[in-house]
Amino acid sequence: MAQRSAVALSKGPRFQVSKGLLTVLVSTVVLFILSAVLAPTSVAPGPLGSMIPFAAILAIVGLGQMLVIQQAGIDLSVPGSVSLAAVIVSALPEMEDSRLVPAVIVALVAAVAIGLFNGFLIGFLKLNPIIATLGTNSLLFGFVMLITKGIPRMTTDLLLTVVSGSTVGIPNSVFIATAVLLTVIFVLRKTVPGRRFESIGASAPVAMMSGLRIKTHQAMAYVWAQVLYSIAGIMIAGVISEPNGSMGSAYLLPSVAVVVLGGTSLLGGRGLPTATVVAAVFLSQLDQFVLALGVNFAVRTLVQAAALAIGVAIYTVDWSRVRSFLRKFLSTTRRGEHQTSLPTA
Amino acid sequence: MIRRRNVVAALSAAAIAALLLAGCTSATDSGPDAAAGDRPDWCGPTEITMGLTDGFGGNNWRLVTTASAQDEIAKCSSVTELLYADGQGDTTKAISDINAMVAKGVKALVVFPDAGPAILPALRDAYAAGVVTVPYRVDAGGVAGEDFNLWVGGDFVTDGKNWGEWTKANFPDGANILFLSGPAGNSQGVDERTGFESVLGDGTGIYKYIGEQPFEVTNWDAALTQKVLTAAIAKYDQIDVIMSDFGPVMVSSLGEFTKSGRSIPALATSDGNILGCFYEDNVDANADFKLMTVATGNDHVRLAVQHAVALATGGVVPTATSFAGPVFEDSTSTDKPVQCNRDIDPWTFLSAQLSGEDQQALLGQ
Numbered sequence: 001m002a003q004r005s006a007v008a009l010s011k012g013p014r015f016q017v018s019k020g021l022l023t024v025l026v027s028t029v030v031l032f033i034l035s036a037v038l039a040p041t042s043v044a045p046g047p048l049g050s051m052i053p054f055a056a057i058l059a060i061v062g063l064g065q066m067l068v069i070q071q072a073g074i075d076l077s078v079p080g081s082v083s084l085a086a087v088i089v090s091a092l093p094e095m096e097d098s099r100l101v102p103a104v105i106v107a108l109v110a111a112v113a114i115g116l117f118n119g120f121l122i123g124f125l126k127l128n129p130i131i132a133t134l135g136t137n138s139l140l141f142g143f144v145m146l147i148t149k150g151i152p153r154m155t156t157d158l159l160l161t162v163v164s165g166s167t168v169g170i171p172n173s174v175f176i177a178t179a180v181l182l183t184v185i186f187v188l189r190k191t192v193p194g195r196r197f198e199s200i201g202a203s204a205p206v207a208m209m210s211g212l213r214i215k216t217h218q219a220m221a222y223v224w225a226q227v228l229y230s231i232a233g234i235m236i237a238g239v240i241s242e243p244n245g246s247m248g249s250a251y252l253l254p255s256v257a258v259v260v261l262g263g264t265s266l267l268g269g270r271g272l273p274t275a276t277v278v279a280a281v282f283l284s285q286l287d288q289f290v291l292a293l294g295v296n297f298a299v300r301t302l303v304q305a306a307a308l309a310i311g312v313a314i315y316t317v318d319w320s321r322v323r324s325f326l327r328k329f330l331s332t333t334r335r336g337e338h339q340t341s342l343p344t345a
Numbered sequence: 346m347i348r349r350r351n352v353v354a355a356l357s358a359a360a361i362a363a364l365l366l367a368g369c370t371s372a373t374d375s376g377p378d379a380a381a382g383d384r385p386d387w388c389g390p391t392e393i394t395m396g397l398t399d400g401f402g403g404n405n406w407r408l409v410t411t412a413s414a415q416d417e418i419a420k421c422s423s424v425t426e427l428l429y430a431d432g433q434g435d436t437t438k439a440i441s442d443i444n445a446m447v448a449k450g451v452k453a454l455v456v457f458p459d460a461g462p463a464i465l466p467a468l469r470d471a472y473a474a475g476v477v478t479v480p481y482r483v484d485a486g487g488v489a490g491e492d493f494n495l496w497v498g499g500d501f502v503t504d505g506k507n508w509g510e511w512t513k514a515n516f517p518d519g520a521n522i523l524f525l526s527g528p529a530g531n532s533q534g535v536d537e538r539t540g541f542e543s544v545l546g547d548g549t550g551i552y553k554y555i556g557e558q559p560f561e562v563t564n565w566d567a568a569l570t571q572k573v574l575t576a577a578i579a580k581y582d583q584i585d586v587i588m589s590d591f592g593p594v595m596v597s598s599l600g601e602f603t604k605s606g607r608s609i610p611a612l613a614t615s616d617g618n619i620l621g622c623f624y625e626d627n628v629d630a631n632a633d634f635k636l637m638t639v640a641t642g643n644d645h646v647r648l649a650v651q652h653a654v655a656l657a658t659g660g661v662v663p664t665a666t667s668f669a670g671p672v673f674e675d676s677t678s679t680d681k682p683v684q685c686n687r688d689i690d691p692w693t694f695l696s697a698q699l700s701g702e703d704q705q706a707l708l709g710q
Contacts, residue, residue: 041576044579046604046605050571050572050601051575145403149403149408149708151404239571240568240597242692245403250566250569288576291573292576292580296562
């Protein structure tokens, strides 16, 4: 009995691998093997080098969306936020490297302001996050049009070098995404506000009874998310030298998809940052893979949708019930076969 | 307390709704500045109010095109007022914009029907209400004389033919051709394909079409273009010619050839100041880099305007009913050298009648 208690109280292994991380990690490895066998050009240095910055950008956007989703929210202002940051850092500097840093600061300050606005509407006024963030998204596109008039602007050489360059053979975008990931993990797991944030996501009623400031933490999720979208937007401006005002539109569905594929529940709960980042690599490579296969655009879209559906199914379907149903069904069928094979009188 | 919170929440929701609506209603009025003396023959004596609607007006190409329309209308003093509305990519708004123009009493209406056949009922209603209705560039379906006065189409088949003939002249022994266009199935890409196939054959001869058929889908988006081009570079050892109906958007992707240690190939595409300057900057380092462009078609709207004004004011109706973009640049000939103006915005179109300086002023730089 004493032994059983000791086992029950054991802290378990120091490094736990979540089901989400394991699933998406295995899927990604399988995808790369399939890519190497079926479409070798998709893992050639050129396409890989092109895929990695986009995967890094998606990973950062996904981490932002994860912070919101783990508080049982959703942020549909991703396209506007990403586009706004991209146009701010490409339009304001007017190709002058010396003006890049102020432009980056403006983009980040704008992100915080947008996040506070979203957070106030959702955390304090309790507006539906879908409606509130959709409205914010339209507002942001208004600002994008105001800044750009729909005209793409050339970004600065400095930003191009920083984001699209490499250090010791590794694309800089990988370092940026890794730094963002480690920061998110550190804040969520190792700081008091981060752990409070996680516990509110896991169960808001329990956290409320513990005296935690639920509204503030839920509102702050939108602020941190905006900061991450802004970083992603700045990176886009460094990858696409002339970003237009709709660059962020491609990230709305994928930002939710990578969170779901990474195993974070859409109903809120524990966030899985590493799995979200791996899912971003998975989705980006899937894109590159189907592109290299040379299938048409419709099939490409269907493959991506299927990957998302399978990803959602893995985590949401009650597989034990499916198994027991199949077992019952098979045994009934077998019984039926035996009955029909009995000799008739 | 609860009631107060509800009131604040309702006000916030109303504020967001108001902002959304405000962003969707931006029809602007602008009166033309016509010189009465030298009126063109398509400008008749009857005075009219005229409308111009865009399905989507929010990029540099559309700004230049709208300004070109205003420039053309300003030549005719019979047009006393010009109303403009931007559908902002929203089909419902584009339809209500057309209805609003009719309600405001315009006598002639030029429409860029981005949403295609979805706009047709609104065009038909305008035509039935006695408004001279001239859709242009995008085919909304319907029949001229029943649903609208006439459709001034773009002759994209001729663009394709021009690309095909240039390719044939520069690659007489055959070539591997990669064709990039916009969204899947868009009629512009299909027509261009018809055009160059009529010169180069169906791909079974010495001219091979590589990549997705009938064209690689890029949505005219720089990020997707980059992904498509990178995949194609890895997959095909030899790409001799890239054909594309939006040249400027390729500029940020062409560096992928250099990264792969290959020369930028020949490009047959549409013009843009940014592309001309890119050519100048990179031609020396890329042995195979040649460039041919057709005019990107900002002046297409001028022909549509001339038809609408002529029919509504009693002027002489132009004989041309479709706009064929001429060859604008050809790096292999001395007649049409590649053009680059570094003093003005890279996203201007030097093929447009509207001067580079006027475009510069328009784009606000």
